[in-house]
Amino acid sequence: MKISTILIFVLFTLTSKAQIVTTTPKNYIGLGIGYRFDNLNDQNFSPLNQKGGGLFYSLFYEKRGDNILKLSIDYSNGTLASGADDAFESTYYAANIGVSYFKNLSPSEANTKFYIGGTYNLDIYYTDWSDQDAFSYITANGLSIAGAINKQLNDKQFIESSISFPFLQFLSRPPYNGINEFIIENQDSPAKIIFDGDLTSLHKFQSFTWDINYNLEVSNHINWRLYYALNVKKVAELNEFKSVSNRVSTSMSYKF
Amino acid sequence: MNSKVSQTVFQQVCLTNFNMKKITAILALIILSSCSKTIIGLDESNSKRNNFEILWNDFDEHYSLFTVRNINWDHLYDTYQPQVNENQSDKELWNIFSSLIEHLDDSHTVLYDGNRNSYRSGYELNEQSINEFSKELISTKYIEKTTEVTSEDDLLYAKIQDKNIGYIYLGTMDGANPSAIDKIVDELETYDAIILDIRQNTGGDDRYSARIAQSFSDGKHLIYTVETRNGPNHHDFDTKTEYFTQFNENKTYTKPVIVLTDRKTISAGEIFLLHMKAFVNVTQIGDTTAGDFSTVSNMRFLPNGWHYQYSIQKFLLPNDKSLDGIGHIPNVYVKNTKADIEARNDTVIDAAIDYLFSEYGVK
Numbered sequence: 102m103k104i105s106t107i108l109i110f111v112l113f114t115l116t117s118k119a120q121i122v123t124t125t126p127k128n129y130i131g132l133g134i135g136y137r138f139d140n141l142n143d144q145n146f147s148p149l150n151q152k153g154g155g156l157f158y159s160l161f162y163e164k165r166g167d168n169i170l171k172l173s174i175d176y177s178n179g180t181l182a183s184g185a186d187d188a189f190e191s192t193y194y195a196a197n198i199g200v201s202y203f204k205n206l207s208p209s210e211a212n213t214k215f216y217i218g219g220t221y222n223l224d225i226y227y228t229d230w231s232d233q234d235a236f237s238y239i240t241a242n243g244l245s246i247a248g249a250i251n252k253q254l255n256d257k258q259f260i261e262s263s264i265s266f267p268f269l270q271f272l273s274r275p276p277y278n279g280i281n282e283f284i285i286e287n288q289d290s291p292a293k294i295i296f297d298g299d300l301t302s303l304h305k306f307q308s309f310t311w312d313i314n315y316n317l318e319v320s321n322h323i324n325w326r327l328y329y330a331l332n333v334k335k336v337a338e339l340n341e342f343k344s345v346s347n348r349v350s351t352s353m354s355y356k357f
Numbered sequence: 358m359n360s361k362v363s364q365t366v367f368q369q370v371c372l373t374n375f376n377m378k379k380i381t382a383i384l385a386l387i388i389l390s391s392c393s394k395t396i397i398g399l400d401e402s403n404s405k406r407n408n409f410e411i412l413w414n415d416f417d418e419h420y421s422l423f424t425v426r427n428i429n430w431d432h433l434y435d436t437y438q439p440q441v442n443e444n445q446s447d448k449e450l451w452n453i454f455s456s457l458i459e460h461l462d463d464s465h466t467v468l469y470d471g472n473r474n475s476y477r478s479g480y481e482l483n484e485q486s487i488n489e490f491s492k493e494l495i496s497t498k499y500i501e502k503t504t505e506v507t508s509e510d511d512l513l514y515a516k517i518q519d520k521n522i523g524y525i526y527l528g529t530m531d532g533a534n535p536s537a538i539d540k541i542v543d544e545l546e547t548y549d550a551i552i553l554d555i556r557q558n559t560g561g562d563d564r565y566s567a568r569i570a571q572s573f574s575d576g577k578h579l580i581y582t583v584e585t586r587n588g589p590n591h592h593d594f595d596t597k598t599e600y601f602t603q604f605n606e607n608k609t610y611t612k613p614v615i616v617l618t619d620r621k622t623i624s625a626g627e628i629f630l631l632h633m634k635a636f637v638n639v640t641q642i643g644d645t646t647a648g649d650f651s652t653v654s655n656m657r658f659l660p661n662g663w664h665y666q667y668s669i670q671k672f673l674l675p676n677d678k679s680l681d682g683i684g685h686i687p688n689v690y691v692k693n694t695k696a697d698i699e700a701r702n703d704t705v706i707d708a709a710i711d712y713l714f715s716e717y718g719v720k
Contacts, residue, residue: 140393147658148411150400152393185403188471188662235656278419278669279655281585282598285563333396339589345393 126166128357129324133159135350137177139193144340145275146228146237147183151191155179157348169203169216169249181228191235193228203249203263216249220265225295226344237279239334239342240295241306243270257318264311272306273298277339308334324354403660405450409441412454412665415657420667421586421594422651425679426461430591433460447661451476454663462682464623465649466667483647486620489693490556491703492526499706500524506541508533510561514541516548520710521720523548527569530561530625535568542572542610549719550613552709553633556643560624563652570632571603573610578602578635581628584671585652594671602632613717614639615709618687623647628672630685641687642712643705648684 138154157177164170175197183189203216222245227238247265254260273295276284287293312330319325328350336342401407413434423430437457441450451468455476458466462479469475477483496503500515511528523545545551553573579601584594616633618626618641627646633639651668658664673679691708713719 140397142397146655148401148415149658149660150397184658184662185660186662189658189664230656235658237655276585276595277587278421278585280652280669281587281595282583285652335396343397345396 126164129161129163129165129354130357131161131324131326131352131354133161133326133328133350133352135159135328135348137179137346137348139179139181139344139346141181141342141344143228143237143239143342143344145279145342146191146235147189149183149189151181151183153179153181155193157195157350159350159352161352161354163354167205167209169201169218171199171201171203173197173199189230191228191230193226195226197225198223201247201265203247212253214251216251216263218247218249220245220247222267227295235279237275238273238295239336240273240298241267241270241308241334242273242296242298243267259316260313261316262311262313264309266309267306268303270301270306271298272301272336274336274340274342305338306334306336308332318356322356324356326352326354328352401660405441405443405445408450408659408661408663409438409453411659413438413457416667418589419586419654419669420461420466421669421671422461422463422681423591425671426463426682428461433457458665461667463649463668464647465651465653466665468663468665471662471664482620483623486644487557488695489698490619491698494698494701494703495526495554495706498701499703506537508537509535512537514545517552517710521549522710522713523551524554525551526554528557529559530563530565530569530629532565535565538569538572539608546610546612550615550713550717551610552615552617552706554617554706555622555626555629556617556619556705557621558623558626558629559621560626563625563628566625566629567600567603567632570629571605572608573614573633573636573639574602574604575609575611575636575638576602577604579675580631580635581675582673584673586669586671597673602635611638613713613719615713616641617705617709618643618646618685619692619705620644620647622685623649627680627685634685640689640712640716641685642689642691642709643687644690644692645686646684648680648682650681
């Protein structure tokens with residue numbers, strides 16, 4: 102808990118100092134579409150590995166000056182197959198809401214800039230087989246520490262990569278046997294169930310997200326982006342959860 | 358446009374294409390080299406032995422009624438595991454799995470092959486009772502002024518022919534509006550008694566059962582507790598949750614109520630009976646119920662495409678006794694035979710009418 106407190110303090114300090122902006126910030130608002138490839142094993146749902154994927158959509162806002170502020174909402178759904186001849190096909194839904202702030206650590210004229218920052222994320226994943234004959238979910242909600250690097254290729258192009266590690270998270274998963282009295286009593290209020298989480302330890306919940314994106318300024322107001330992200334999650338408990346998700350997407354944004 | 362500008366644009370496009378190629382290659386490499394298997398682990402083997410191991414271990418770590426039903430699960434492993442080999446047919450493996458789960462005598466435990474075949478543990482008597490009940494016979498011989506409640510899944514009410522007795526049939530504990538029962542009870546209140554028929558009731562939502570029973574409630578009584586298995590040992594359960602009958606003092610039915618049951622009255626149907634039998638004016642007539650109270654697990658999956666469900670909870674009476682594997686034993690035992698139904702007689706309804714006359718003078 103002490104480490105968490107220190108990290109929050111560091112992030113708060115960075116955020117406060119970031120009020121001093123030396124270059125005119127640019128705002129971007131955009132829409133993206135992509136595909137995710139998932140591999141996971143959720144022992145709460147099945148002893149079998151599942152693989153599959155689906156489309157995902159994102160809506161984002163970014164404010165880029167010396168420092169970077171990012172807000173994003175992602176939604177995706179798809180199918181996962183498992184068992185011999187992929188006999189079992191389940192449907193999944195995933196949503197993510199994130200707010201990130203990156204503080205620049207490099208001189209403002211540098212071509213390559215390094216950032217450190219933090220992220221607040223609400224990450225929801227729900228899967229269901231045959232109209233809820235089997236279901237599972239994982240909700241993580243909390244703070245991550247993040248770092249980023251930005252390489253300006255020329256006036257119109259840059260590559261950016263970031264990585265984040267959760268350090269203070271509320272985690273919600275089904276009980277040991279998938280269903281209990283609480284779930285039965287609250288089955289008509291799914292939000293109550295999926296947010297019935299506990300503050301989790303780094304030992305129990307490990308995750309990271311790494312992304313890299315290429316940006317091209319198509320015109321003065323239009324920006325095109327190609328994006329890849331890798332997310333790895335592991336929940337170490339009796340019913341272990343492990344997932345690897347690769348996402349590729351493209352987006353257009355309006356600069357103002 | 359002069360040639361200098363054209364050249365600059367051309368150079369920029371080339372640079373863009375070059376960068377694009379590099380980026381695409383990098384992305385492809387990243388995707389290809391994502392070592393999912395390292396993190397996720399290898400797929401489960403689809404060997405017959407491994408399917409058996411997964412099934413047996415999953416029950417061992419999650420099934421809730423080993424102690425209540427006095428099952429020696431380790432002994433069953435020793436009996437059945439040696440019978441599994443890689444040369445046997447799927448049908449032979451299916452028979453081994455079916456024989457294994459039959460020992461649980463728990464019709465909440467079901468094995469499915471994914472091709473519309475299933476095996477339900479301890480289901481022989483339940484299945485037999487299907488031929489010992491006929492809704493058509495009841496409709497044509499025993500009741501009149503029938504109203505079907507369309508908002509609910511299988512609910513109707515009527516009057517017993519030539520008697521001052523109301524009749525309700527409730528075939529499942531599911532529907533959009535369980536409070537519809539209040540209106541039914543209001544309408545049947547003019548009669549001297551109600552026969553509430555829950556034979557062949559397939560269960561459903563325990564909360565639905567509680568709400569239906571509320572219309573007949575005479576008070577708030579502790580009726581049962583529930584514990585859900587929450588660990589790998591057979592004795593691992595969460596803390597007890599207590600359940601009480603619901604009561605609305607402005608709406609209570611105090612006249613005699615006869616609840617009709619059979620072997621296929623199961624699960625939430627039996628929970629309903631836990632509520633009803635707490636009230637002084639209620640009598641159970643018919644056959645003993647199925648004796649399967651627990652909530653059913655999520656579907657569980659095997660590598661070969663078979664899947665299954667089982668009980669995950671332990672329901673106990675306030676005295677810590679369990680009715681799992683026993684069922685509700687009726688106050689008056691009477692049971693139709695297939696021959697009774699073929700002869701157009703429902704001896705259970707007949708017994709209920711006789712009982713109401715002999716005990717309460719209801720004609």
